[in-house]
Amino acid sequence: MQEKDKSPNDVQNQETQPRSDEGASLTPSDEAGQKLAEAEKQIEYYKDLLLRKAAEFDNYKKRAENESGSTIKLAKGEVIADLLPIVDDFDRSMKLGKDRRESDAFLKGVELIYQKLQKFLEAQGVRPLESLGKEFDVHFHDALLQVPRDDVPPHTVIEEVEKGYMLDDRILRHSKVIVSTAVPDGGKPEPAPRATSSQPKTNPATGK
Numbered sequence: 001m002q003e004k005d006k007s008p009n010d011v012q013n014q015e016t017q018p019r020s021d022e023g024a025s026l027t028p029s030d031e032a033g034q035k036l037a038e039a040e041k042q043i044e045y046y047k048d049l050l051l052r053k054a055a056e057f058d059n060y061k062k063r064a065e066n067e068s069g070s071t072i073k074l075a076k077g078e079v080i081a082d083l084l085p086i087v088d089d090f091d092r093s094m095k096l097g098k099d100r101r102e103s104d105a106f107l108k109g110v111e112l113i114y115q116k117l118q119k120f121l122e123a124q125g126v127r128p129l130e131s132l133g134k135e136f137d138v139h140f141h142d143a144l145l146q147v148p149r150d151d152v153p154p155h156t157v158i159e160e161v162e163k164g165y166m167l168d169d170r171i172l173r174h175s176k177v178i179v180s181t182a183v184p185d186g187g188k189p190e191p192a193p194r195a196t197s198s199q200p201k202t203n204p205a206t207g208k
Contacts, residue, residue, distance in 0.1 A: 076167070077172060081173065084173055086117070087117060087163075090113065090117065093110050124167075128164070129164035129166060131175040133158075135155055144177065144178060146180070147178055147181065149180040150182075153180070155180065155181070157177045158180050163175060
């Protein structure tokens, strides 16, 4: 058969067919060694591939957990922020009941519900800010008013109008406070710390 009459399959078979002299040069032991070496290379390749894929999956898992955790914390902050006005109502109800000398049964009932609500908030990582007597801090307080006082240092929180709260290590709600300022000597009162309640804030616990 002439070269031009050969089909592509004939050419391929001829090219892939091992030469007799090459096959004769390899002993069974040599062939086994070659196959073993190739198998070891494949094992190393797939081992490395498996390790890389495992590392990629671990990184993906960590990212997913972090994103999921952030979403859960954000949602929890929004829910708890909606509960704070109810806590404020209980605070006011107890103070009003004591001022009006309501019956002990009424006050005990209100206090019992209030305590249960406080325990629930504590279990969620919520704790109130302690502001009275502390130095004004823009990170925790909203200054609503300044009052000249000579019995406390300037910029001291002398009254808490609305209690602030922390959620874990973040601010859930700033305390609304009244701040002291120096008593003037025939002049104008010393300016109080810049009131921040009029400025829009983004609550890191709720994203709003």
